[in-house]
Each structure stands twice: as C-alpha cells, then as structure tokens.
Amino acid sequence: MMNYETQKQAALNLFKDSFFIAKKLEKTDSLQYLKSAYSRLIDEKFWVVICGEYKKGKSSLTNALLNEPGLFSVDVDITTSLVSTITYGEREKIMVVLDKPGEEKSKNIEITREEIPDYITEQKTKITLKTLEC
Numbered sequence: 298m299m300n301y302e303t304q305k306q307a308a309l310n311l312f313k314d315s316f317f318i319a320k321k322l323e324k325t326d327s328l329q330y331l332k333s334a335y336s337r338l339i340d341e342k343f344w345v346v347i348c349g350e351y352k353k354g355k356s357s358l359t360n361a362l363l364n365e366p367g368l369f370s371v372d373v374d375i376t377t378s379l380v381s382t383i384t385y386g387e388r389e390k391i392m393v394v395l396d397k398p399g400e401e402k403s404k405n406i407e408i409t410r411e412e413i414p415d416y417i418t419e420q421k422t423k424i425t426l427k428t429l430e431c
Contacts, residue, residue: 308338351376359383370414377417 312335319328347355356369393416395404
C-alpha cells in the first residue's frame with residue numbers, strides 16, 4: 298500500500314501531462330482550474346464532501362473518518378440539520394457562524410464540544426444557522 302506522500306507525489310506528477318495538454322489545446326479555463334487544484338494539493342488544502350439522503354450514516358462516517366466517536370450525534374431520532382466544515386488547527390476551536398435573515402453580517406460564536414448538538418441537530422437547534430467550523 299502506498300503511503301500518503303507517495304500518493305501525493307503520484308497525483309502531482311499527473312498534473313504535468315494535464316498542464317501540457319491544456320496549454321496545447323489552448324484551454325485557458327481548464328489550465329486555471331488545474332493550477333488551482335495543483336496549488337491546493339501542494340498546500341494540502343483539499344475538500345472531502347460527504348453528502349447523501351437523510352438518516353443514512355453521514356455523521357457516523359464523519360466521526361469514523363476523523364477517528365472522533367461522538368463528535369457528531371448519531372441516533373435513531375437525531376438528524377444533523379446543517380452543513381459542517383471541519384479544518385485543521387493547532388488547537389481545537391469550534392465556531393458557529395450565525396446568520397439572521399435581513400442582516401448582512403454574520404455573528405461568530407465559539408462553543409464547546411458538548412454544545413455541538415445544540416447547534417447542529419434538528420431536534421435541539423435554537424436558531425437559524427449558516428455553518429459550523431471545527
């Protein structure tokens with residue numbers, strides 16, 4: 298099995314041929330997209346999107362991928378009710394971005410792990426939310 302660095306280098310090598318083809322075909326939009334993707338891979342900033350039908354295990358999968366059992370509530374009656382964004386940080390910081398209809402600015406508040414269900418589950422949500430960042 299290849300390790301992460303080997304896989305990353307193999308992916309970066311694929312970009313060389315892609316750059317050449319995009320330039321040769323004069324596909325400037327494709328070239329810009331490729332350059333952006335290449336930069337994100339170099340910087341190790343990429344997206345993993347987990348989506349699916351209601352009550353099909355997305356929170357369980359997220360907890361498993363992060364090796365964080367219980368980070369997102371999982372239960373027969375629990376339903377996560379908003380999009381969550383998780384990024385790496387030197388220290389744990391959980392921010393909720395609050396959006397109120399009719400207001401241009403969002404309000405950010407920091408919460409604890411224990412408060413996550415109060416903001417992301419349909420059963421406990423107290424207010425309208427835009428996103429959660431961990």
